[in-house]
Amino acid sequence: MSTSAVKVIAQQSRLAARQLSSAPESIRNLALIKMAEALESVKQQLLDINTQEIIKARDEGQSDAMIKRLTIDDKTFQYMLSRLKKVAQLPDPLNRILAGHTNPAGLRVYKKSVPLGVIGIIYESRPNVTTDAAGVCIKSGNAVILRGGSEALQTNALLTDAMIEGAVNAGLPQHAIQIIRIPGHEAVGELLKMDGYIDVLIPRGGKDLIKRIAEGTRIPVIKHYDGICHLYIAADANSEQAVGIAINSKCQSVQVCNALESLLVDQQCAEQLLPLLQAAFVANKIELRGCEQTRKLLPNIPPATEEDWHTEYLAPILSVKVVNGIELAIDHINHYGSGHTDGIVTQSLKLAQQFEEQVDSASVMINASTRLSGGGDYGLGSVVGISTDKLHVRGPVGPDELTTYKWVAYGDGHLRA
Template sequence: MSSNAVQIIAQQSRAASRELATVSASRRNLALAKMADALESVKQQVLEVNGLEIIKARDEGQTDAMVKRLTIDDKTFAYMLSRLKKVAQLPDPLNRILAGHSNPAGLRVYKKSVPLGVIGIIYESRPNVTSDAAGVCIKSGNAVILRGGSEALQTNAILTDAMVAGALAAGLPPHAIQIIRTPDREAVGELLQMDDYIDVLIPRGGKGLIERIAKGTRIPVIKHYDGICHLYIAADADPARALALAVNSKCQSVQVCNALETLLVDKQCAEQLLPPLQAAFSQHGIELRGCEQTQKLLTDISPATEDDWHTEYLAPILSLKIVDGIQQAIEHINHYGSGHTDGIVTQSLSLARQFEQQVDSASVMINASTRLSGGGDYGLGAVVGISTDKLHVRGPVGPDELTTYKWVAHGDGHLRD
């Protein structure tokens, strides 16, 4: 794809964004419904093409985790449709009055929510990002340019073409949803230079991809870095609850960004809890790597190195560390964590409050699985990722998070004195 072709896509998206910003909430919701219907009509084609891309990925030696992220089955497809329908049911994120007042001279001033404009989303492996991204962007009145990975090129193209047809049937402007259809990496490089037309880039994938995007563009980037997620089991934690939360946080789905990677156990309950924890994780095929104190209490456990505390495994591996109280747990999390999701298991309101106030993370879970941090369980419908940035958004990125605001002042011939 030539640089001129990428520029044309960017220019078309800019034009579409101007028009889309004026489209009513009811029409945007109608578009989301028609997008879901259009996807339903191409389901069999999607499954067949995705199946071929899965075979190709395996033949090329892709990991099981990569293949799983690439796969669309009946359950995944139903989930994709449900996310579009749920995001349509959310309140309109646009034209909300965020603040306002009348000054002593009678000038009425207010701040209202508006779209960001054009969102570029660059992602790897997960075709469900195609529908999630389109849904969140349309709901929030943004035009979107999609660039998925080469491993799901055809699947993403079919999904996008169907959603474009649905959006057009609802009367949305042409080019509100676009996709770059080439696997050439040069196209990504060209996209990064389109700062005249693209307002925000959102990369979804490995740390290497995100770093390349952030370093190679002047466009603001919402970054979704590692999910080095922790769970701290306090001394007073209920043993059964602690066991259930730890196992669910790690084992429910090991290859996702909010899966548990390091378990911190208070030294006062370590001797009681570590053996049943080891047994439970063993049943799920989880390899444990422990600190020196943990190795004294558990047999057949590998030593945890300094690198382990810094690692997002996305695999059936878990690091274990015994800590001397909540303050040491907090210090470990703030030093080694990625600011994604960290949790505590405790019966103490004061410990929960201390943890919530001092842990520097986008999501803090109190007596809840780390796997619950995300758009669905937070009531956001579809999201385009979980930001570990602090500007412009932090945590799950849904429709509200893809808005900015403008100031409006209503006067009656008011003049500056």
């Protein structure tokens, strides 16, 4: 496949998108089920190829975090299948009447949901993005062009080929799902030029990748930037609950975008809570870095610098700050946060509502782990990312979020007077 083939893929996807836009819900749902069945039939081959790519990645000196994201084991594979099946069970995001009326002259006007068209997904490492992206796009009637990282090229190709087979067997067009198989940056560069065929790009990966995509194309981009997630422990928080939520938010998986990166503790409970929190984090091998007031109570931890408050670690490191009340906590979050996911632990409904209303984030968690923000726990099944933008979509990007709308007017020879 040469870079010139990227244009052919884009053209084929545009044609497939037109066909998909009128595909009945029953066919799209059947396609998702058959995609899962086709994946099941190549499971062992997939695991073998993935193992080979993991060995190669290790030999090339890739980080442990990268290896973990790249790996498909039996548990991961079953999770991927379950997400496809879950998406098939969701309500149809298409052809919903969003608004409508009949005007005084008898003209019937309504607004209905329709697919975006062709979605390009550019991503690193995670093969599960391949199945999630295809599932969400098919459910929402969009054609998808996949471009995964070269470190998982063969794994992603096998996943895609199986899903194409399943989708076609269900009656969807051949090019509803496509993948670019060319390694290197040239193919991505060509993809970014396809503004005549691609409606939206969704990059998944590091900040540098997302920035490069957003600055290098005229195609609209749904950006999934940093997850600098905060948890504020209010003065009235239940100690046991606060420690449990903080530990789960950080330690359940440190390398993901909704993991906790900065912990804010109200000064009224800091003296009592910080030693408990430190013991729990140390037991989970998390390095703490603290503000000046935190270090007075925990003198054996290193200082947090200005850079720490701006950092998405994706590692076993946590910055900790003591704050004087909820207003300063909210100010800190809105200044340093990335608008991804931020939470509060409190027994006060008033404080919870103030936090919810004033924190400018895509997800606000009340007495719940930041790790719960996302498609699965929000009932969306698969998602193609968590947008930190406000336009066109914010938060988890599921089937509903990959739709737009059109206005339709039914008349009977109506003319403008």
